[in-house]
Amino acid sequence: MAINIRQDPVTHLMHSAEHDFLELAAPGVRVLQPYQPGKPVAELEREIGIRHAIKLASNENPFGPSPRALAAGTAAMQDIARYPDGSGHALVTRLARLHDIAPGSITLGNGSNDVLDLVARVFLTPDFEAIFSQYAFAVYPISVQAVGAVARVAAAHDGSRGSAYGHDLAAMRALVSERTRVIFIANPNNPTGTWLGGAELEDFVASLPAHVLVVVDEAYFEYVDAPAYPDTSRWLDRYPNLIVTRTFSKAYGLAGLRVGYALSHPAVAGLLNRVRQPFNVNLVAQAAALAALDDTQHLHDCVQRNRAGMQQLLAGFREQRLPYIESAGNFVAVDVGCPGPQVYQALLREGVIVRPVANYAMPNHLRVTVGSAGENTRFLTALAKVLS
Numbered sequence: 001m002a003i004n005i006r007q008d009p010v011t012h013l014m015h016s017a018e019h020d021f022l023e024l025a026a027p028g029v030r031v032l033q034p035y036q037p038g039k040p041v042a043e044l045e046r047e048i049g050i051r052h053a054i055k056l057a058s059n060e061n062p063f064g065p066s067p068r069a070l071a072a073g074t075a076a077m078q079d080i081a082r083y084p085d086g087s088g089h090a091l092v093t094r095l096a097r098l099h100d101i102a103p104g105s106i107t108l109g110n111g112s113n114d115v116l117d118l119v120a121r122v123f124l125t126p127d128f129e130a131i132f133s134q135y136a137f138a139v140y141p142i143s144v145q146a147v148g149a150v151a152r153v154a155a156a157h158d159g160s161r162g163s164a165y166g167h168d169l170a171a172m173r174a175l176v177s178e179r180t181r182v183i184f185i186a187n188p189n190n191p192t193g194t195w196l197g198g199a200e201l202e203d204f205v206a207s208l209p210a211h212v213l214v215v216v217d218e219a220y221f222e223y224v225d226a227p228a229y230p231d232t233s234r235w236l237d238r239y240p241n242l243i244v245t246r247t248f249s250k251a252y253g254l255a256g257l258r259v260g261y262a263l264s265h266p267a268v269a270g271l272l273n274r275v276r277q278p279f280n281v282n283l284v285a286q287a288a289a290l291a292a293l294d295d296t297q298h299l300h301d302c303v304q305r306n307r308a309g310m311q312q313l314l315a316g317f318r319e320q321r322l323p324y325i326e327s328a329g330n331f332v333a334v335d336v337g338c339p340g341p342q343v344y345q346a347l348l349r350e351g352v353i354v355r356p357v358a359n360y361a362m363p364n365h366l367r368v369t370v371g372s373a374g375e376n377t378r379f380l381t382a383l384a385k386v387l388s
């Protein structure tokens with residue numbers, strides 16, 4: 001009896017070595033450039049055969065998480081044969097208390113990047129547009145392009161009206177059209193460190209038509225002490241089209257565990273939760289994040305130490321006559337007066353990893369995370385050496 005072998009066109013294509021998989025990819029993905037993360041310490045040490053390299057490249061907390069978060073995460077390891085609580089009940093309840101908001105207004109993310117992606121997947125299609133600023137956080141264009149939507153980039157301030165490199169809200173407002181669905185605002189922004197004051201930002205949010213959602217990305221919220229800096233989570237009752245994102249990756253020192261969240265109108269959260277992977281925040285991460293929220297002293301200490309470290313870096317830049325962009329975060333962009341990627345390479349050879357930002361069209365800047373006092377000294381010394 002003859003066996004009928006059916007030719008499966010898909011399988012057939014997959015086995016063709018010459019096949020151009022790019023052609024098969026969704027149009028938005030075809031033009032995507034992947035996000036470039038900071039170089040890990042272990043990779044640099046392996047590459048150049050050194051030890052004790054330092055990483056000031058990913059805006060992590062150099063002081064680590066609360067010991068309580070570590071203990072809770074370690075204890076939770078006992079249960080990792082089980083799936084996490086997909087609703088994140090305990091963490092969501094605790095966050096609701098922290099923000100004095102209904103639990104139904106919270107969407108958990110695998111880092112806040114995940115939430116940014118959820119927003120794009122829920123509200124953007126190739127028929128719609130998203131707006132963000134020049135020099136804005138590099139994940140926005142990726143999330144927008146991945147769903148094939150159109151990115152409209154507003155020119156940043158040139159320094160004549162607002163802080164140079166900062167978001168120009170008037171320019172962003174001018175791009176709003178019938179096709180706009182999402183606006184991303186990083187406050188403060190990475191890699192520039194620039195921030196927007198409450199009055200200016202609220203005027204902007206209030207001016208938006210109802211069909212436009214505005215995401216205020218507050219990844220560095222806990223670090224900011226600029227007097228006019230707003231806590232936009234307090235505005236949610238007034239603006240149903242507002243989405244505020246926060247993270248445990250920065251001041252809480254849990255970047256490796258990946259926990260972030262969005263605060264929004266419950267109807268928006270309901271939509272985000274439709275596309276959210278049910279177990280996007282793992283069991284250890286949920287336990288550690290929950291415990292981290294209880295250690296306000298640790299958070300306070302990290303923020304204070306960041307402030308001291310920032311002053312140390314700025315003093316070092318002034319001494320070396322290097323202009324920098326005033327920053328409200330735990331990082332600062334410094335103008336090294338020559339191509340940043342070259343200085344970055346030279347610093348690597350000194351065992352110091354920072355971040356070139358030429359991909360943000362800031363060719364002479366390096367973005368440096370505020371480290372411990374010792375790390376800052378080591379970086380400043382290495383910088384003086386490589387620039388001499």
Ligand SMILES: Cc1ncc(COP(=O)(O)O)c(C=O)c1O
Binds near residue numbers: 059113246248249
């Ligand atoms: C402005 C901004 N938003 C969001 C994130 C995402 O952080 P995570 O996904 O770790 O919460 C970062 C991380 O660098 C950031 O700088």
